[in-house]
Amino acid sequence: MRLLSPAIALFRAHQLARQLREIERCVRALPQRNRTRLSVLTLREIGQASRSEFPHLYGTAPEARYLPWGQGTGAGYERARSDNPEVALRGIALWLAVAYHETKHSPQDRLLPQHRQVLQLLNELKRLHRPVANPARNWAGAAGATA
Numbered sequence: 001m002r003l004l005s006p007a008i009a010l011f012r013a014h015q016l017a018r019q020l021r022e023i024e025r026c027v028r029a030l031p032q033r034n035r036t037r038l039s040v041l042t043l044r045e046i047g048q049a050s051r052s053e054f055p056h057l058y059g060t061a062p063e064a065r066y067l068p069w070g071q072g073t074g075a076g077y078e079r080a081r082s083d084n085p086e087v088a089l090r091g092i093a094l095w096l097a098v099a100y101h102e103t104k105h106s107p108q109d110r111l112l113p114q115h116r117q118v119l120q121l122l123n124e125l126k127r128l129h130r131p132v133a134n135p136a137r138n139w140a141g142a143a144g145a146t147a
Helices: 004-029 032-051 072-080 085-104 109-128 135-146
Strands: none
Touching (some): 004 085, 004 109, 032 085, 032 109, 072 085, 085 109
16 A cells, blocks of 8 residues: 555646646636636635535545545536536636645645645635625715715
8 A cells, every 4th residue: 555655646646737737727718807706716615615524525426435536626627628618617616626625735745736836826816806895885985085
């Protein structure tokens, strides 16, 4: 098993790196409006995954919980390649959420570069996500400034 675990980790690191390149390409090809929507969707997916029992297995069927890794990144990757823009956005968000949780506390050092790249992409999306200001507060502030 000691020989098998590093081999599995090496394969998984290679697979995630390949998928991440495609996900990054898809994100960068999105118009600004869709990137903002993706930011919100990704934040929501990460939150939902973190509330699940096993966040790194988010999007995986219960009967497949004993595989070496979950099916969330595979499902998200397939959806991200869809011709339907809404399905593609949801797929990218799912992939980013599961990849983040899968690489976050991984005991395998081979997954650290992928985690850093996922964090970098999430940081770019996070900068786009601005909470909507309270319109009543803006109105009150503007009224007070003119009085």
